[in-house]
Amino acid sequence: MFLRQYVPMAIAFVMGVVFAVQYYVPHPASEELLTTVNDWLIVVSGFSMVLGLASLMGSHWAKVRRGGPGWGYSLVVFLGILGTLAVGIASKGKMFAGEELTLTALGWVYDNMLVPLQGTVFSLLAFFMASATFRTFRARNLEAGLLLTAAFLVMLGHVPLGEYIWDKVLGFLPPKADQVMGWIMNVPNMAAKRGILLGVGLGMIATSLKIIFGIERAYMGEGG
Amino acid sequence: MTIFLLMWPLLAFGLELPLLSASDLPGDDGKAVLLLWPRMPYEASEVFYVVQGAEGPEGPFEEIARFPSNSHYRTERRAPFWTWRKGKDEHFFVVRTIGGRPLESGREYYFRLGVDLGEGPSFGPAVSAIPKPNWFDFKKLNNLIFMVLLAGVVLWFIGRARKKELFLRRIPGLDAIEEAIGRATEMGRPIYYLTGRLGMSSVSTIAATIILRDIAKRTAGYDAQLKVPHTDPVVMAVCREVVKGAYLEAGRPDAYNEEINFYVTDDQFSYTMAVDGMMVRERPAAVFLMGYYYAESLLLAEVGASVGAIQIAGTDAEHQLPFFVTACDYTLIGEELYAASAYLSKEPALIGTLRAQDVGKAFLTAFLVLGAIASTIGVWAGIEHKIDYFLDILRDFS
Amino acid sequence: MRKLAEKILSMDRRAIYLLMASAALLPFLTGPLGLPSRVSPEVKAVYDRIESLPEGSPFLISMDFDPASKPELYPMAEALVRHAFRKNLRVIGMNLWVTGSGMAEKILSDVAEEYGKKYGRDYVYLGWAPGATNVILGLGQDIYKTYPRDYYGNETSGMPVLEGVRTLKDIPFMVDLAAGDPGIETWVVYGKAKSMAGGCTAVIAPGMYAFLNSGQLVGLIGGMRGAAEYEALLKEMGKATVGMDIQSTTHVLILGLILLSNFAFFATRRRR
Numbered sequence: 001m002f003l004r005q006y007v008p009m010a011i012a013f014v015m016g017v018v019f020a021v022q023y024y025v026p027h028p029a030s031e032e033l034l035t036t037v038n039d040w041l042i043v044v045s046g047f048s049m050v051l052g053l054a055s056l057m058g059s060h061w062a063k064v065r066r067g068g069p070g071w072g073y074s075l076v077v078f079l080g081i082l083g084t085l086a087v088g089i090a091s092k093g094k095m096f097a098g099e100e101l102t103l104t105a106l107g108w109v110y111d112n113m114l115v116p117l118q119g120t121v122f123s124l125l126a127f128f129m130a131s132a133t134f135r136t137f138r139a140r141n142l143e144a145g146l147l148l149t150a151a152f153l154v155m156l157g158h159v160p161l162g163e164y165i166w167d168k169v170l171g172f173l174p175p176k177a178d179q180v181m182g183w184i185m186n187v188p189n190m191a192a193k194r195g196i197l198l199g200v201g202l203g204m205i206a207t208s209l210k211i212i213f214g215i216e217r218a219y220m221g222e223g224g
Numbered sequence: 225m226t227i228f229l230l231m232w233p234l235l236a237f238g239l240e241l242p243l244l245s246a247s248d249l250p251g252d253d254g255k256a257v258l259l260l261w262p263r264m265p266y267e268a269s270e271v272f273y274v275v276q277g278a279e280g281p282e283g284p285f286e287e288i289a290r291f292p293s294n295s296h297y298r299t300e301r302r303a304p305f306w307t308w309r310k311g312k313d314e315h316f317f318v319v320r321t322i323g324g325r326p327l328e329s330g331r332e333y334y335f336r337l338g339v340d341l342g343e344g345p346s347f348g349p350a351v352s353a354i355p356k357p358n359w360f361d362f363k364k365l366n367n368l369i370f371m372v373l374l375a376g377v378v379l380w381f382i383g384r385a386r387k388k389e390l391f392l393r394r395i396p397g398l399d400a401i402e403e404a405i406g407r408a409t410e411m412g413r414p415i416y417y418l419t420g421r422l423g424m425s426s427v428s429t430i431a432a433t434i435i436l437r438d439i440a441k442r443t444a445g446y447d448a449q450l451k452v453p454h455t456d457p458v459v460m461a462v463c464r465e466v467v468k469g470a471y472l473e474a475g476r477p478d479a480y481n482e483e484i485n486f487y488v489t490d491d492q493f494s495y496t497m498a499v500d501g502m503m504v505r506e507r508p509a510a511v512f513l514m515g516y517y518y519a520e521s522l523l524l525a526e527v528g529a530s531v532g533a534i535q536i537a538g539t540d541a542e543h544q545l546p547f548f549v550t551a552c553d554y555t556l557i558g559e560e561l562y563a564a565s566a567y568l569s570k571e572p573a574l575i576g577t578l579r580a581q582d583v584g585k586a587f588l589t590a591f592l593v594l595g596a597i598a599s600t601i602g603v604w605a606g607i608e609h610k611i612d613y614f615l616d617i618l619r620d621f622s
Numbered sequence: 623m624r625k626l627a628e629k630i631l632s633m634d635r636r637a638i639y640l641l642m643a644s645a646a647l648l649p650f651l652t653g654p655l656g657l658p659s660r661v662s663p664e665v666k667a668v669y670d671r672i673e674s675l676p677e678g679s680p681f682l683i684s685m686d687f688d689p690a691s692k693p694e695l696y697p698m699a700e701a702l703v704r705h706a707f708r709k710n711l712r713v714i715g716m717n718l719w720v721t722g723s724g725m726a727e728k729i730l731s732d733v734a735e736e737y738g739k740k741y742g743r744d745y746v747y748l749g750w751a752p753g754a755t756n757v758i759l760g761l762g763q764d765i766y767k768t769y770p771r772d773y774y775g776n777e778t779s780g781m782p783v784l785e786g787v788r789t790l791k792d793i794p795f796m797v798d799l800a801a802g803d804p805g806i807e808t809w810v811v812y813g814k815a816k817s818m819a820g821g822c823t824a825v826i827a828p829g830m831y832a833f834l835n836s837g838q839l840v841g842l843i844g845g846m847r848g849a850a851e852y853e854a855l856l857k858e859m860g861k862a863t864v865g866m867d868i869q870s871t872t873h874v875l876i877l878g879l880i881l882l883s884n885f886a887f888f889a890t891r892r893r894r
């Protein structure tokens with residue numbers, strides 16, 4: 001009970017107070033403390049990767065052993081991990097080598113696998129955005145109508161073709177499409193974002209204070 | 225020629241050089257020196273001040289800065305009134321390097337000030353100062369006072385909440401949790417809970433783990449299947465403890481399985497594709513997206529919507545809110561995510577902090593309005609320098 | 623009419639995906655639309671700031687993005703590095719995202735080759751170092767301690783390109799190109815550079831306007847449009863300008879879909 005509950009609470013309290021105070025102390029010792037603790041975090045994250053890797057390998061190995069549905073894909077996971085590790089070690093972690101800076105095996109994997117795969121996944125957003133807007137951007141009530149109008153104007157002002165359409169259809173109006181978009185982004189959008197950020201900031205302070213003073217202990221699990 | 229005509233009395237009768245003073249710059253890390261000297265009658269844009277510094281009394285002196293003599297007044301320094309007197313009666317200059325080398329704390333440095341009328345600078349006597357590190361930055365005093373006040377208000381309301389029931393408005397997203405879990409139990413399909421992209425150092429992730437505890441307790445009670453894929457191993461370790469504790473509290477230790485929380489990968493889109501694939505194959509009945517998200521928010525939410533899951537999202541990432549609002553059934557916006565633990569547990573201590581947040585927000589709004597009115601009056605009446613005394617209290621000087 | 627409206631409302635999402643793909647491919651078939659982007663004040667501010675730097679000034683560019691954000695931030699980085707080399711500035715490149723190292727290196731070396739710039743004298747690529755916050759704090763104290771060696775393993779102290787540069791305060795202007803965290807906010811909070819501008823993906827750009835308005839950022843280049851505007855200022859047609867054609871057609875398609883769905887929605891509602 002002492003180790004599971006009181007020791008973590010004490011650590012949370014001490015570290016919370018120390019780093020709250022650290023912000024007000026300009027002495028080099030204070031910045032040294034901050035960088036040291038950040039280094040500790042990096043080290044802990046490094047070790048925790050072992051934990052994550054063990055969990056990942058464990059669940060996929062169990063699937064392969066059981067011969068459950070999709071076990072072949074679990075084999076692909078192993079091949080991917082071990083293959084990239086081998087390639088990375090062989091290339092000594094470098095993407096380019098030699099005076100001519102030729103592409104190493106790791107560089108080849110990066111250029112021909114990681115870059116196109118990440119780009120492909122990110123590009124899915126365009127399709128999902130289209131289907132999401134078609135499904136939900138309907139003027140069901142006043143608020144939805146306002147949202148729809150603002151989104152319409154911002155999208156129109158964001159692209160050259162939109163500006164061209166605006167000039168042809170609403171060119172008689174004094175503001176141009178990009179000016180309307182700029183006003184929406186800089187005025188109502190900014191006001192709303194600032195409001196949300198203020199609330200989030202206060203929420204963060206309150207949550208942090210709850211954790212520092214031990215009022216909030218749910219994150220401790222069994223000890224909480 | 226113009227300069228000569230203007231300055232010939234000084235050249236003829238001898239130039240009076242300003243008296244330079246040097247001291248440690250207060251409230252810093254000990255790597256800067258503050259130079260001050262009075263305003264002189266002959267100052268003009270054509271007359272230059274030249275600042276030189278050396279590591280020894282005999283030099284060699286190196287030029288640090290050269291600027292027109294009608295600049296660098298006290299008024300131009302950005303500092304609050306309780307640490308710095310503003311005015312145009314004195315000049316200031318902050319020295320951080322000599323010859324490109326940063327000043328070292330505890331070491332004596334020598335400075336001299338020269339006046340250049342166009343014929344080369346004439347220097348006054350050298351003065352010395354030792355930069356020292358300070359333990360408190362008084363420029364942030366207003367920040368500290370506000371923080372202590374807010375902490376005090378939080379603790380006061382916690383005490384008050386224990387004696388008197390405080391009103392809490394409905395948060396539809398949190399009320400829908402019971403409905404979502406019930407739906408998953410009836411349909412015999414799993415519940416997915418995602419904790420966001422950031423690690424345990426993020427307050428939104430902490431808030432997500434707190435909500436997870438409540439959901440895990442309910443799924444244990446309903447005997448529903450819970451799955452929590454992770455992108456951060458530390459968060460996974462914490463969530464394992466949270467879920468285990470929740471199952472124990474619900475009296476269902478037999479139903480607990482360590483594989484409820486499992487690690488996928490820390491790469492953003494690899495994680496997204498893995499979770500999307502799981503959602504398409506297993507068709508969860510409920511998906512909870514709590515925490516901080518980036519571009520993957522819509523990818524996750526849209527796939528969840530396509531498999532017919534009821535989706536409840538909660539994030540303080542304001543740039544992803546539009547996507548969650550569009551694709552999810554319920555969205556907790558910003559601080560509603562942090563309010564979840566109080567809302568779900570109804571614990572007085574936690575509800576008290578929510579009320580304290582509201583009081584803080586009321587004060588912020590009042591200061592916003594007062595600050596805007598004060599600034600406007602300052603500009604209209606030409607008394608900005610007087611209004612600055614009030615506005616300094618609200619400014620950040622970090 | 624009602625039946626048509628109901629059919630439209632229940633349109634298979636795969637049909638929408640197909641329309642989207644067609645809109646994206648259209649500019650490849652029709653050729654460039656040739657429509658210019660009007661330059662916004664926030665992008666012009668970045669351009670003007672670089673223009674105001676004297677020749678030989680150090681210029682730091684932190685390319686904090688991964689391959690997923692390549693379409694938006696790669697052209698931005700190229701345009702900025704091109705501008706810096708045109709002004710004969712000393713370019714210092716780095717990144718806080720490990721998966722972006724390859725791209726950052728490629729941008730610097732490709733553009734440097736175009737302008738005949740020499741590594742070590744005109745530009746340097748410091749690479750990635752762990753612990754984003756610590757790296758930025760370290761740069762504020764001593765660049766050589768934070769990066770004792772560059773990306774290729776060369777010692778940084780004594781490099782001509784870094785002459786007179788010891789800390790962030792010795793760099794008159796820097797730009798951070800970010801796709802998330804660590805990114806612009808991290809640099810603003812921990813870096814406290816003398817003068818800083820930001821470039822980011824379009825989705826997080828609205829959140830950066832607060833820093834722009836407060837003066838913490840001198841300018842902001844948002845998304846592919848911002849990159850296209852910058853290319854227009856440099857009088858070059860780069861990848862962003864080409865990409866804007868695709869953005870144009872897809873945006874107009876989405877606008878059309880919104881109008882269609884609302885028309886169908888009201889058509890079905892009226893009858894009820």
